[in-house]
Amino acid sequence: MQRTKMLFVLLLVVVQLTAQNKTVKDKVLPVSPEVKIGKLSNGLTYYIRKNQEPKNRAELRLVVNAGSTLESDKQVGLAHFVEHMCFNGTRHFKKQELVDFLEKSGVNFGADLNAYTSFDETVYELQVPTDSPTVYRQALQILEDWAHLVSFEPVEIDKERGVIVEEWRLGRGADARLRDKYFPVMLKGSQYAKRLPIGTKENIDTAHYNTLTSFYKDWYRPDLQAVIVVGDVDVAETERMIKEHFAKIPRAVNPKPRKKFSIPSHTExxxxxxxxxxxxxxxxxxxxxxxxxxxxxxxxxxxxxxxxxxxxxxxxxxxxxxxxxxxxxxxxxxxxxxxxxxxxxxxxxxxxxxxxxxxxxxxxxxxxxxxxxxxxxxxxxxxxxxxxxxxxxxxxxxxxxxxxxxxxxxxxxxxxxxxxxxxxxxxxxxxxxxxxxxxxxxxxxxxxxxxxxxxxxxxxxxxxxxxxxxxxxxxxxxxxxxxKPLGSLKKYEDKMATGPLLPVSPIPGKITAEKQYESIGTTEWTLSNGAHVVLKPTTFKNDDIQFSAISWGGTSLYSDADYMNASNASLIALTGGMGNLDIQSLQKEMAGKNCTVAPSMSNYMQGMNGSSTMKDLETAMQLLYGYFVAPRKDSSMFKVVQQQMQVQLANKDKNPASVFGDTVGYVMGNYHPRRKPVTLEAVKQLELDRAFNIYKERFSNGGQFLFTFVGNFTLDSIRPLVEKYIASLPSTGKQDSWKDVGLRYPQGVINKVVKKGKESKASVRLYFTGNSAAFNDLDELQIGQLCKALGIRLREVLREDAGGVYGVSVSGGLSREPVNNYSIGIQFGCAPENVDKLIGLTMDEINHTKSNGIAPVNIEKVIAEQTRGLETEFKENSYWRYKLEQHIFRKQNPEKILEAPQLVKKITVERTKELANQYFNEANMAKFVLLPEDK
The missing domain is CATH 3.30.830.10 (Metalloenzyme, LuxS/M16 peptidase-like)
Known part of the structure; x- marks a missing residue:
């Protein structure tokens, strides 16, 4: 009896342990206590999470559990069409009012305001400031309007057809043509094979209004929608507002079932x-x-x-x-x-x-x-x-x-x-x-x-x-x-060279001088080898350090005949490994390390960029030091690099975008040999020894570099690492400069047409270039503001009014090397038959700006967006790393970085008029057009 009882007890223990083990194994994952989830009586789900990065901002989403697979045969492409119409008029925001309101609040169309349509879902994206209660309330109103109050005015539908066709046109090319052929094979028998979200040009052009709105009525309903808010918000107040806006949406009556589509299995x-x-x-x-x-x-x-x-x-x-x-x-x-x-x-x-x-x-x-x-x-x-x-x-x-x-x-x-x-x-x-x-x-x-x-x-x-x-x-x-049966294969051998990153440990140098920039919490050290180190400890992130090194010289110090070797020298060094470790061994050695370092060389300077956590900062410093003193020459990897280049070039002449880009670059480089498109013959002329020696020459004088570190370190923690790995770098005591090799923009009026490609689509690029007065930060900033404001206006004219483009880009700025100059570029894609019309509309807007300046409303938008942008950029390690590097490298007072918010507000209507007349010089304008090949 006792034995039976003992066996029973043992069995009970085993059962209990098994049950406990099963409970542990299959423990249900909880929902984070940081997330508030609710569901309204009409079926709409909502999520709210308070998060203060970035401060005074919130990310809002309207997620619709419906995409292109739910379209009927007559609705192909209309899920995506509906997405577009959400930005073209709702009950509370007439055409363009929605975008106008948000842009005036500092919201960037495209970056902070966007949407996408996929096979199975449609998602609307909005980032808004929360320190303005009015803007935040209106943002939730916008989400509600998208959810059930889109206007679908026939005039706006017809105007938007052209915009969507241009988006479709942009996506056409080899990838699309090939996908059109293999999707029906790979996904045979499934809805996914015939419901690409972009749809077809024919249906976009001809779909009836009711066919479009019926998709919205069928699938934009609360039981298929979620509202998500994450940001610097009051959770309880946000929940109240969500209920206020979305609880009143009626539950769908006799809703269509939300079918989940499958891809059939196949034996072949x-x-x-x-x-x-x-x-x-x-x-x-x-x-x-x-x-x-x-x-x-x-x-x-x-x-x-x-x-x-x-x-x-x-x-x-x-x-x-x-x-x-x-x-x-x-x-x-x-x-x-x-x-x-x-x-x-x-x-x-x-x-x-x-x-x-x-x-x-x-x-x-x-x-x-x-x-x-x-x-x-x-x-x-x-x-x-x-x-x-x-x-x-x-x-x-x-x-x-x-x-x-x-x-x-x-x-x-x-x-x-x-x-x-x-x-x-x-x-x-x-x-x-x-x-x-x-x-x-x-x-x-x-x-x-x-x-x-x-x-x-x-x-x-x-x-x-x-x-x-x-x-x-x-x-x-x-x-x-x-x-094919492969038989018994040979086992994999995990080969790896072993040893330290650095073949020889450096002998530390010293910090010989210190300078403080108190208003920006920045210190500058001068080292015993002549190098300068700029340091800004921050708490923007908990464990992130951004750093760089920079000095003058670059490829400009080498002849045109050596340009190919010089321009690829840093790549060849990077792929060679370090010290005694080839690239494979180095990659294996770095497993689990959170740091990167990469050397680079441009026209007039060379340097390094990197990032690290505090734990791995010494490893990052070893890499930094190693790329200066212990780069590794690897003939095997050199061949790999050459092969990669050759494959990239082998069919480049068949790609319309590549041919067009190369043509533009060569012409705008004034046919300088350094702007000539790279050829297979040029790649064959690469020489490992010469490229490697150029790299060593450019990084042999560590004392001429400026090093910049921004992140969550302390001066005391980084001091010994700076002395060991930077102050120890070899130095000649000299400062190299750069050489003017004659790179200039072309003079006069240029009109160039390139005919390449099978698709009926065109690309347009307009450039205004020339020499400028001495560089100053305000001019540089205001040229950017002019470009941004003109881009807003051209979007309204070319996209919203004319329906001729999907997007238009305007960018420009000043350069200091080799001479003070400027460049402004305007780019868009369109139908070939619309090229002249759209260029004409663009030039009309430029001339209007010359006569009248930018409209005050668009200046207001640019100032709002850039002011809001600076609020977040001022809390980014990468922003401070770049700004500090550039100011100190170019002998400017870095404390002036703090003046950026005031400078942004100096732009005026009259100033944009002056800038337009100064920089949109039609006597020095280049026009490039890519058209399809003649049939």
Missing amino acids: TRVSILTDPEQPYNVVQIYYTQPEIPAAKTESGYRASIVRGLFNQMMSSRLDEIAQKPDAPFLFGSSSYGSFIGDKDAFSLLAVAKTGKDIAASIETLVTENERVRQYGFVQSELDRAVKSSMSYIENLYKERNKTKSAELLQELVRNYLKQESIPGIEYEYGLYQKFLPTITLQEVNSLISRWIKKTDRSIIVTAPEKEKNNLISSTAALDILN
Whole structure:
């Protein structure tokens, strides 16, 4: 009896432990306490989260759980059309009033005010200031209007047709033509194959008003909508306002069911081998589609997603390693598991083959490497690196949890609504990573690939340039490679050179002088080797340091014959590795380190840019020091760099945008040899030894550089690192300058037409250039303001009134090297038949500005936007890093950075008139037009 009782007790204990273990494994992920979620009686869901980065700003979204897959055959493209109409008049905001109101409040159209339509959802995006209660209240009114009060005035619908056609036109080209062919094959039998959100030109042009509005009435309803607010807001007041605006929307009567579309399974392998005259690369895509893994709801599901992430990291690293060999058949290869489309995930393989003849070898290499993993799995050192990188990534997110931008936090709320992604919060997720990463075994990761590689639900797509047609693999041959038994493969060896980053430890120098800029909390150190270091400790982020190095010289110090070597010298050094470590070993050594450093060389200067966390700052300093004193010359990687350039150039002459861009650059460079488009012949003339020696020459004199550090360090913490890794750099005691090699803008009137391309679309670029008076910050700022204001006006004229463009860009500024000069450029795309008309409208606006200046309303918008922009930029490490570097490097007082908000407000109508007459000089104007080839 006693024995029976003991066995019963033991059994009970086992059952209890099993139950406890199951409870732990399948613990449901909580909702972050930071997020307020509610649902109104009409079915609308809302999310609110208080977040003070950036301060006095809020990100608002209206998410509609409806996209292009819900269109009827007569409504193709109309989900996207509805999105456009939301900006063209609502009950409370007539045409243009909505954009006008927001722009006057400092909201930037396109950046802060936008929307997108996808297959399964439509999302409206709005960032607004919250320190103005009026603006914030109106923003929620705008969301409500979008949700159920869009006007759909017939006149505005017809005007918007042209805008949408121009958006469609911009997307046409080789990619679109090829996609039109392989989508119906790959997605055969699914709604996704025939419902690209942009639609068709024919339907955009002819769709009846009622057909458009019926989509809005059917699918824009509260049970398919979510309102999301993340930002510096009062949660309770925001909830009250959401209820006030959205609870009154009536629940839909007899609503159409929101069908979820699927992609049918298939037993056959679907193959598309396609070419196009303008396709630049040889691309291979292989998809093994799988039933979608639902978003993780439990801790065990979250753990499984971490395991998949580790697999993707390790697989990508292996293929990167292959691509970094001269004999690799592809320039780039990837293999990963993730969300695909509709109700499917996919294990996808991708490669960019070097030539058409390399496509077969690329497919075989991808398949072989995946089979190698299937047979032997990864090795422990690969997993260790992936775990380090994953832990470093999540740790950085955790450290910045109270400094994360609202726009970033908002995205997971959108996914929660659309995909039911869990939102436990970064604190909880960080805890899960700490808990699970150490427990994940090689066996778990290695077991995944066998589930994903199969002969069913498989597609292979090859897209290549037309001229490679005779070199392409056949469908039968591609299938043979996929089905060929590979036998027993050789195990992967994780080769890695070992040793320190730096072959020799530096001998520290000293700080010899210190200067304070008290009003901006900045210190400047002079070092014993002559280098200067500018330091601004900040609390803008919790663990972020931005830094740079800069000095005069650049490619200008080398002859035209040496320009190719000089302009690629930093790339060749960067890809060579450092000290005794080749690039592969260096990348492996850096696993888990949160820091980057990259050298660069431009026309008149050279330098480095980098970023780091405090923990990894010494590693970043070692990289900085190493790129000065211990760059590594690698003939193998040099060949890889040459091959990459050759592939990029091989079909460039078939790409209309590339041909047009090269033509513009060469003409606007006044046919200077340094502005001549790079050719295959020029790439062959690259010399490893010469390029490497140029790099060493430009970085041999560390004492002439200015170094700038901005971030969450203290002067005491960074002092020993500066003395060890910067004050120790070699110095000649001299300061190099730059050389005037004769680069100038062309003089006079230029009219150039380029005919290239199959699609009926045109591109227009207008340039106004010339010499200017001595550079000053106010002129530079005000030219930018003139361009911004003119861009607003041209958007109204060319897009809203004429319906002739999707977008128009106006940009310009002053330059100081080699002489004081200016350039203003205007760019837009349009139908070929509208080129002259739209150029005429553009010139009319320029002449109107010369006579009358910019309209006060548009000056008000520019001032508001830039004032609001500065409020956030003043709290960015990257902003201060650049501004401090440029002011001190150019011998200007950096404390004047604080004057920017006052300078922004100095622009006037009369001043824009003066600027327009000064800089829009039609006697020195260049006009470039890209038209399709004659048929």
